Amino acid sequence: MTARDLLLGEFATLPDLIAAHAQERGERTAVADEQRSMTYAALDRAMDRVAAALQRDGIGQGQAVAILAASSVEYAAVFLGAVRAGCVAAPLSPSATPEALAAMIADCGAPILFADADNAEALRHQSVTAGIVRLDLPAFEAWLAPPGSRPQPVAIRPQDGFNLLYSSGTTGVPKGIVQSHAMRWAHIGRNAASGFDEAVTMISTPLYSNTTLVSFLPTLGWGGTVVLMKKFDARRYLELAQAHRATHTMLVPVQYQRLMAVPDFDSFDLSSFRLKTSTSAPFSAALKAEVVRRWPGLLVEFYGMTEGGASTGLNASMFPDKLHTVGQPLPGHEIRLIDEDGREVPPGETGEVVGRSPAMMTGYHGRAEATREAEWHDSEGNRYIRHGDLGRFDADGFLILMDRKKDLIISGGFNIYPVDLEAVLREHPAVAECTVIGAPSEAWGETPVGFYVPHTGVGASAEEVREWTNARLGKTQRLSALYPIEELPRSAIGKVLKRELRERLKEIAA
Structure with a gap:
C-alpha cells in the first residue's frame, strides 16, 4: 500500500x-x-x-x-x-x-x-x-x-x-x-494541508516535549525532512535554516523573541519558509506582529495542551486584528466554557476552558483519580479535558485567554508546577511557610519566584535558602528570586492569595 x-x-x-x-x-x-x-x-x-x-x-x-x-x-x-x-x-x-x-x-x-x-x-x-x-x-x-x-x-x-x-x-x-496511536494519527491527519510532504522542518525544542512532537511526527508521517538542533541558539538556528532552505518550524514565543533580537536577523535568507508555528506559552500580540512583518511565510499560533482536549489555531498573517487571541477551534475540535459548578457560561462570559477532539490522552499513567479530575462530561456524557485556563470567546468565535485557573508557570515553553517547587523549598529548616508564583521575564516569558515566612531562630539568608533549593530542582525549575515575608496573604478559608503577591512583585520591581 x-x-x-x-x-x-x-x-x-x-x-x-x-x-x-x-x-x-x-x-x-x-x-x-x-x-x-x-x-x-x-x-x-x-x-x-x-x-x-x-x-x-x-x-x-x-x-x-x-x-x-x-x-x-x-x-x-x-x-x-x-x-x-x-x-x-x-x-x-x-x-x-x-x-x-x-x-x-x-x-x-x-x-x-x-x-x-x-x-x-x-x-x-x-x-x-x-x-x-x-x-x-x-x-x-x-x-x-x-x-x-x-x-x-x-x-x-x-x-x-x-x-x-x-x-x-x-x-x-x-x-x-x-x-495513543489514534491521538498521533489525528495530529498527522490534521496537517493534510500544511505541506509537510515536501517540508524541511526545523526542530529546536527537545523531543521529550509535546510541542516538538506535534511537528516532528507529522513531518515524518507525510514524508518531509526534520532538522534537529540539540540546543537552541538564535544565530545558529538562522544559519541552519538558511543552509537547509527550511520551510517549516515550531518555536515557542521566547525563541521568536530571541530570533527577532539578533542584530542582523534581516540579513539571513529565510525566503523558503512557508509555515511557522508556535505554542506552549503566551505569545504577545506585538511579537506576533513583528514576526509576521519581518519573517516570510505564514505564522500560526496553536493553543492546546499535552493531555489533548481541544486546540485552537490563529493564522496571525490572515487575522492581524485578532493577535490578542489564540484563534478559533480547529476542525473537529470543540471547546466549552464552564463555571465553578461545571455549568456552561452564557456567550461572551469568562469560564474555564474544557475541550474534546480526536486528539485526547488516554489518561494519566496509573492515576485513575487524577484522570477523572482532569475530565468534564456534558449532559450527553461526552468526555472533555479540563485545560486549566480561563477564557472567553469574542463575537467572531476567537478565544481570548484571560488567566490560568491553575497556577502553572510556563518558562521558555516548559511547564513548571509551583507545588513541586514549594515541596522542596518547604524542606529547608529556615522555611516555615512558602509559596511560588510566576513573574514576567523578558528572557523566558515567565520565571518562578518564591515567598517564604522564615522560622525564628534559624540563621539563613534568603539567598542561601534559594541556592539550597535550586540545587535540588531541575534546571528549568530554579527560582529566580526568593523573598522573606512576615505573613502570606490568605483568604478567609486559608487559600494563599497569589494575586496579592504578584502586585507586591510589581512594587519590588518599581
Whole structure:
C-alpha cells in the first residue's frame, strides 16, 4: 500500500507510513542533526534493527522504552523503532533532577533506558532498575540487531499507547500522560494541508516535549525532512535554516523573541519558509506582529495542551486584528466554557476552558483519580479535558485567554508546577511557610519566584535558602528570586492569595 493510500485511510501507524516512504522516496533525507543524517530508507532499516533488538531482549508490546538524551538522529531511530515494536516511547527530560528521573523510570516500568553519555553519568548514583544502553556511538551500534534484521510483526490498535510524556515532578510520583496511536494519527491527519510532504522542518525544542512532537511526527508521517538542533541558539538556528532552505518550524514565543533580537536577523535568507508555528506559552500580540512583518511565510499560533482536549489555531498573517487571541477551534475540535459548578457560561462570559477532539490522552499513567479530575462530561456524557485556563470567546468565535485557573508557570515553553517547587523549598529548616508564583521575564516569558515566612531562630539568608533549593530542582525549575515575608496573604478559608503577591512583585520591581 502506498503512503498516500495510508494517509487517506481511516487509520495508519507512523512506522507503516515511514516504511511506505522508504519504498517511494527512500533517498530523501528523513532526519538530520548537526553531525549526520538518515534517508527514509536508512531510517526504516534502523527502526527495524531497534525493534528487533528490543524483541531480542524480551521487551514486549505495550512496555515502556525510556529515552534520556539530547535530540539526535539516533534518538529519533530509537523512539520510532520502539513504536514499531509495539512499545510505548517514554522520552524523559534531562533537565529533571536525577531523583525525579529515577522516579519516572520506575513509574513507567521501562525495562530499558537509552541515555547519552552525560545523562547516563547523571544517573550513576541512582537506583535505576532499567538496563541502560548508551545512545552514543559506538555503544549504540553494538547494541543494535545486526544489519538486515527484521522484527516480528506486531498488530497495533488505535487505542494502544504510542508515547508516555511526563508533565513535571520533583517529589513523589511524577504524572505521566499516555497518548495513543489514534491521538498521533489525528495530529498527522490534521496537517493534510500544511505541506509537510515536501517540508524541511526545523526542530529546536527537545523531543521529550509535546510541542516538538506535534511537528516532528507529522513531518515524518507525510514524508518531509526534520532538522534537529540539540540546543537552541538564535544565530545558529538562522544559519541552519538558511543552509537547509527550511520551510517549516515550531518555536515557542521566547525563541521568536530571541530570533527577532539578533542584530542582523534581516540579513539571513529565510525566503523558503512557508509555515511557522508556535505554542506552549503566551505569545504577545506585538511579537506576533513583528514576526509576521519581518519573517516570510505564514505564522500560526496553536493553543492546546499535552493531555489533548481541544486546540485552537490563529493564522496571525490572515487575522492581524485578532493577535490578542489564540484563534478559533480547529476542525473537529470543540471547546466549552464552564463555571465553578461545571455549568456552561452564557456567550461572551469568562469560564474555564474544557475541550474534546480526536486528539485526547488516554489518561494519566496509573492515576485513575487524577484522570477523572482532569475530565468534564456534558449532559450527553461526552468526555472533555479540563485545560486549566480561563477564557472567553469574542463575537467572531476567537478565544481570548484571560488567566490560568491553575497556577502553572510556563518558562521558555516548559511547564513548571509551583507545588513541586514549594515541596522542596518547604524542606529547608529556615522555611516555615512558602509559596511560588510566576513573574514576567523578558528572557523566558515567565520565571518562578518564591515567598517564604522564615522560622525564628534559624540563621539563613534568603539567598542561601534559594541556592539550597535550586540545587535540588531541575534546571528549568530554579527560582529566580526568593523573598522573606512576615505573613502570606490568605483568604478567609486559608487559600494563599497569589494575586496579592504578584502586585507586591510589581512594587519590588518599581
